[in-house]
Amino acid sequence: MDDFIAARSQMALSLGFHIIFSCIGMVMPFFMAVSHYKWLKTNDEVYKNLTKAWSKGVAIFFATGAVSGTMLSFELGLLWPKFMDHAGPIFGMPFSLEGTAFFIEAIALGFFLYGWNKLNKWFHWFTGMVVGVSGLASGILVVAANAWMNSPAGFDFVNGQYLNIDPIQAMFNKAWFSQALHMCLAAFTATGFAVAGVHALMILRDRNKEFHLKAFKIAAIFACIGALLQPLSGDISAKDVAKRQPAKLAAMEALYKTEKPAPLLIGGIVNEKDKTVKGAIEIPGALSFLAHGDFKAEVKGLDQIPENEHPPVAITHYAFQIMVGIGTLLLLVSLTYFFILFKKKPLTEKRWLLKLFVFAIPLGYIALEAGWVVTEVGRQPWIIYGIMRTKDAVTPMPGIAYSFYIFSAIYVSLSIIVTFLLYRQIKMVPVLYNKPESK
Amino acid sequence: MEQIVITFLCMAILLYFLLGGADFGAGIIELFTSTKNRSRTRKTLYHAIGPVWEANHMWLIIAIVILFVGFPHIYTTMSVYLHIPLAIMLIGIIARGTAFVFRHYDAVKDDMHWLYNRIFRYSSFVTALFLGIIAGSLISGHINTQATDFYTAYISGWLNWFSVAVGLFTVALCGFLAAIYLIGETKEAHDKRRFIKKAEFMNVAAVVFGAMVFIAAQRDGIPLIDWVFKSNVGLSAIILASLSLVLLWYLLLRGKTKILRVLAGFQVTMILLAISYAHFPNFIRLKNGDAISLLETVGPEKTIYSLGLALLLGSVLILPFLGYLFYKFQKKEE
Ligand code: HDD
Ligand code: HEM
Numbered sequence: 217m218d219d220f221i222a223a224r225s226q227m228a229l230s231l232g233f234h235i236i237f238s239c240i241g242m243v244m245p246f247f248m249a250v251s252h253y254k255w256l257k258t259n260d261e262v263y264k265n266l267t268k269a270w271s272k273g274v275a276i277f278f279a280t281g282a283v284s285g286t287m288l289s290f291e292l293g294l295l296w297p298k299f300m301d302h303a304g305p306i307f308g309m310p311f312s313l314e315g316t317a318f319f320i321e322a323i324a325l326g327f328f329l330y331g332w333n334k335l336n337k338w339f340h341w342f343t344g345m346v347v348g349v350s351g352l353a354s355g356i357l358v359v360a361a362n363a364w365m366n367s368p369a370g371f372d373f374v375n376g377q378y379l380n381i382d383p384i385q386a387m388f389n390k391a392w393f394s395q396a397l398h399m400c401l402a403a404f405t406a407t408g409f410a411v412a413g414v415h416a417l418m419i420l421r422d423r424n425k426e427f428h429l430k431a432f433k434i435a436a437i438f439a440c441i442g443a444l445l446q447p448l449s450g451d452i453s454a455k456d457v458a459k460r461q462p463a464k465l466a467a468m469e470a471l472y473k474t475e476k477p478a479p480l481l482i483g484g485i486v487n488e489k490d491k492t493v494k495g496a497i498e499i500p501g502a503l504s505f506l507a508h509g510d511f512k513a514e515v516k517g518l519d520q521i522p523e524n525e526h527p528p529v530a531i532t533h534y535a536f537q538i539m540v541g542i543g544t545l546l547l548l549v550s551l552t553y554f555f556i557l558f559k560k561k562p563l564t565e566k567r568w569l570l571k572l573f574v575f576a577i578p579l580g581y582i583a584l585e586a587g588w589v590v591t592e593v594g595r596q597p598w599i600i601y602g603i604m605r606t607k608d609a610v611t612p613m614p615g616i617a618y619s620f621y622i623f624s625a626i627y628v629s630l631s632i633i634v635t636f637l638l639y640r641q642i643k644m645v646p647v648l649y650n651k652p653e654s655k
Numbered sequence: 656m657e658q659i660v661i662t663f664l665c666m667a668i669l670l671y672f673l674l675g676g677a678d679f680g681a682g683i684i685e686l687f688t689s690t691k692n693r694s695r696t697r698k699t700l701y702h703a704i705g706p707v708w709e710a711n712h713m714w715l716i717i718a719i720v721i722l723f724v725g726f727p728h729i730y731t732t733m734s735v736y737l738h739i740p741l742a743i744m745l746i747g748i749i750a751r752g753t754a755f756v757f758r759h760y761d762a763v764k765d766d767m768h769w770l771y772n773r774i775f776r777y778s779s780f781v782t783a784l785f786l787g788i789i790a791g792s793l794i795s796g797h798i799n800t801q802a803t804d805f806y807t808a809y810i811s812g813w814l815n816w817f818s819v820a821v822g823l824f825t826v827a828l829c830g831f832l833a834a835i836y837l838i839g840e841t842k843e844a845h846d847k848r849r850f851i852k853k854a855e856f857m858n859v860a861a862v863v864f865g866a867m868v869f870i871a872a873q874r875d876g877i878p879l880i881d882w883v884f885k886s887n888v889g890l891s892a893i894i895l896a897s898l899s900l901v902l903l904w905y906l907l908l909r910g911k912t913k914i915l916r917v918l919a920g921f922q923v924t925m926i927l928l929a930i931s932y933a934h935f936p937n938f939i940r941l942k943n944g945d946a947i948s949l950l951e952t953v954g955p956e957k958t959i960y961s962l963g964l965a966l967l968l969g970s971v972l973i974l975p976f977l978g979y980l981f982y983k984f985q986k987k988e989e
């Protein structure tokens with residue numbers, strides 16, 4: 217394997233792995249806080265058990281998120297030293313604030329996990345909330361750093377020199393808001409559907425119904441609200457991308473020719489050599505509307521962009537289709553769920569709905585990974601959009617392929633162990649929490 | 656602001672050595688514990704480091720973030736020329752961090768624990784060893800940024816007598832810190848005696864490896880003796896370290912336990928000071944005799960200003976909280 221490809225793959229793998237754990241770390245504390253609050257209010261022992269059961273899962277995920285994040289902060293330098301040499305001082309601001317947020321999160325988690333029966337109960341609840349809020353804050357900050365790579369700001373680039381650096385301006389670049397909003401919603405949607413689905417499965421299997429039903433409701437509400445808002449925020453993102461990264465938008469839509477009005481392509485096989493798309497459904501004018509809010513507007517195609525600045529079209533296009541497809545599907549599931557909630561039908565009678573949620577377990581995460589592929593692959597060949605090319609940033613050390621193999625093996629084994637632990641945790645629910653009075 | 660940022664950097668590195676070091680040391684001690692006592696050691700260990708585990712780990716991240724934001728050239732030089740030991744240390748951090756949590760939170764206790772325990776012990780050893788190797792390499796003057804062949808550029812910078820000796824010395828220091836810390840964590844006389852034995856063992860190991868560091872320095876032409884004995888600060892630090900060691904053993908025999916930690920921490924701080932003071936603020940010494948200094952590679956003014964502000968703000972928010980965490984869980988033990 218080529219070293220450059222290996223470095224990119226290792227970066228993608230590490231980020232793709234980290235994002236799953238960090239999203240869980242960002243979102244689960246809120247689920248726990250709701251359940252914890254209900255326990256404090258109603259004294260219903262089931263809610264306490266639920267909070268505890270979830271917090272054990274979160275501890276496992278948090279540790280994995282923390283070590284994979286530590287890994288990333290080194291990897292930026294190990295793989296992209298020339299990028300960090302210049303970018304570090306410019307986009308470092310969010311990272312240093314993020315350090316603070318992480319620190320608060322870790323301390324609050326220490327209080328929360330070890331504080332049962334030791335702290336004042338509302339203070340204990342509060343520490344759980346702090347975990348959630350600081351986790352969310354750190355997510356937003358990191359995404360602001362990534363947004364800077366898409367929309368560089370806060371410096372003047374003169375003859376290859378990075379002058380007049382202003383880290384605050386760099387943090388509040390043009391892309392940070394749309395990306396951070398979309399990312400936070402994605403975290404709630406993806407984690408919510410995964411958690412709700414697992415509990416739905418348990419209800420279908422008739423295990424500890426009361427416990428799992430309560431868990432399901434909390435997770436499903438968060439997930440469905442997220443899924444309702446996601447397309448709206450995605451639309452903001454798309455309009456944003458159209459303005460600042462026309463090449464990415466063209467690759468997302470596989471738009472090889474500039475058109476006015478431009479059609480929206482759904483599906484289709486991309487042929488990168490001939491620059492054609494076969495078998496796609498075309499919706500006339502829809503892309504013009506999505507990108508610029510006007511059915512007649514012109515949308516820039518790849519023909520207006522120099523060949524050596526084209527991102528990989530096929531991957532970007534497929535990933536975008538996957539994300540939007542899943543987004544639409546989850547939107548429908550959410551609408552159905554709200555309809556049934558509104559009609560006040562008991563969930564246990566709607567086995568098909570529960571099955572739908574079980575089916576949706578991985579979907580949110582698939583959409584989330586696909587969305588990042590759109591953002592990151594769509595930015596290629598740039599590491600800092602319009603300023604520095606990815607291939608100029610890579611480490612001079614040869615043999616990165618081996619490093620990629622080793623880290624892949626580690627990530628695969630960690631994923632297997634975490635899945636296995638979670639499976640055991642769920643299997644133990646009847647043993648640990650069946651008879652609340654005996655505990 | 657520059658001074659503030661550098662102070663934070665030094666503090667973060669020092670705290671990582673002390674707290675993270677004690678954390679690795681716990682795994683190292685477990686590695687050197689006979690099978691029949693292991694589960695007791697594990698219990699004490701979990702009590703001792705469980706609640707603060709995450710927080711310890713943060714110091715490394717703070718140090719790294721300060722480096723890449725404020726001193727990018729140092730960060731990237733390390734990343735390129737010490738790529739291999741950094742990657743190995745990272746693998747160690749991943750393995751021990753996850754194994755520690757997995758073994759505690761696994762809902763079923765069975766053969767998997769055999770695996771978690773193995774991973775935890777060996778990776779603690781490896782992490783401490785490579786942390787030491789990296790620290791040693793930075794000052795060894797073996798890093799060659801003009802090398803053209805793979806071996807000189809990416810291997811000999813860290814695989815040399817001096818760096819490895821510093822690595823082993825670090826392992827012994829970590830074990831010592833952990834043993835001293837654990838003495839205060841247990842109430843059973845039997846366990847106390849075991850940890851005291853461990854502390855003795857690690858102390859001897861530290862002296863042996865410490866001597867090796869000097870020998871290797873002499874062999875590799877590193878003026879370590881000059882740094883330590885020809886500078887007043889270095890010399891006083893070494894004298895204070897030795898005195899505190901004597902005091903430590905005296906108090907230990909008298910049955911005092913909590914004050915020992917402070918002394919052990921002080922001692923390690925003095926050792927670090929003695930080694931690093933003479934060439935401060937040079938952070939990396941290079942093969943061609945040049946050095947990369949913190950002061951010369953410092954990032955742009957506005958960046959340093961906001962970094963310093965973020966750090967100050969962070970500590971105002973964090974320190975009381977962290978202190979309370981330590982306090983709360985210390986008190987409960989008594
Ligand atoms: C649960 C996950 C999920 C779902 C259902 C969707 N997205 Fe998304 N999308 C993400 C998760 C995501 C993401 C992983 O979070 C990304 C990557 C970077 C970012 O800011 O968010 C993303 C990026 C992203 C981008 C690129 C932004 C950029 O490069 O700055 C666009 C244009 C969209 N999305 C549009 C949509 C639309 C129109 C959706 C309609 C249903 C949609 N997304 C659903
Ligand atoms: C967590 C979600 C993320 C995922 C799944 C992700 C995914 C990817 C992928 C697939 C690539 C390879 C692109 C290619 O080479 O074609 C990549 C590259 C990269 N990403 Fe991300 N990314 C994420 C977030 C971030 C963030 C938050 C940052 C930095 C702040 C970042 C920094 C980088 C860098 C430096 C590269 C390498 C250079 C490049 O290929 O442009 N990524 N990422």
Ligand code: HEM
Pocket residue numbers: 234235237238239240241242277278279280281282283284285286287288289292318322351352354355356358359362709712713716
């Ligand atoms: C979009 C991408 C990312 C998001 C949303 C994100 C979010 C998070 C969150 C919420 C955590 C807390 C851990 C948990 O609760 O499980 C975390 C941990 C961490 N992340 Fe990320 N992260 C992202 C990418 C990155 C990148 C690119 C880096 C490094 C350059 C990074 C560095 C870290 C570090 C060092 C930690 C560990 C801190 C700790 O000890 O808790 N993250 N991340």
